[in-house]
Amino acid sequence: MTVFHSRASACLRLLTRIGVWVSAVGGLVLPWTIMLAVDHVVHHIPLHRASQSFRLHLFAPGYNLFLVGILTAVPFAVLALVILFHLGMAPAQVPLIGRRRAMGLTCAAFGMLAVAGWTHVDVLIHPDAQGALAYFFLPIVLLFLLPVGYGIGRLAARVLLPHRTT
Numbered sequence: 185m186t187v188f189h190s191r192a193s194a195c196l197r198l199l200t201r202i203g204v205w206v207s208a209v210g211g212l213v214l215p216w217t218i219m220l221a222v223d224h225v226v227h228h229i230p231l232h233r234a235s236q237s238f239r240l241h242l243f244a245p246g247y248n249l250f251l252v253g254i255l256t257a258v259p260f261a262v263l264a265l266v267i268l269f270h271l272g273m274a275p276a277q278v279p280l281i282g283r284r285r286a287m288g289l290t291c292a293a294f295g296m297l298a299v300a301g302w303t304h305v306d307v308l309i310h311p312d313a314q315g316a317l318a319y320f321f322l323p324i325v326l327l328f329l330l331p332v333g334y335g336i337g338r339l340a341a342r343v344l345l346p347h348r349t350t
Contacts, residue, residue, distance in 0.1 A: 207264040219249065252319050255322065259326035280345065287345070
């Protein structure tokens with residue numbers, strides 16, 4: 185094994201670890217962070233009062249803030265498992281495969297993040313009785329978006345990262 189392959193393998197292992205933890209923890213914290221941000225920016229509530237209200241309503245009946253966090257975290261936990269098993273098992277001898285897989289998973293992660301963020305912001309800014317149904321359909325949409333975003337990322341990687349024969 186050459187120095188290049190061991191360096192690429194170490195970088196790929198580090199990228200896999202970072203991706204797993206950011207996806208798992210970020211998926212859980214994302215809706216709660218957006219809730220605090222919308223309270224502070226849109227409704228002009230000071231951060232300390234918004235965080236106190238959030239802590240009081242986290243498990244309160246009728247608010248279901250914990251359930252919203254769990255429902256959003258499930259697709260990101262699946263993404264973390266895909267990162268762990270798909271990117272973590274990339275062969276170190278062919279660094280192009282690892283790069284293409286990483287670009288596909290990055291595209292899927294950013295697509296999921298954009299849809300989840302937009303859904304949460306839209307439901308919080310425009311509260312409605314049926315708006316809460318978006319939280320129940322969000323995991324299904326995000327799980328559908330995972331392979332679609334991965335495919336788009338792999339196609340982009342095939343175009344942007346051509347195979348080098350040298």
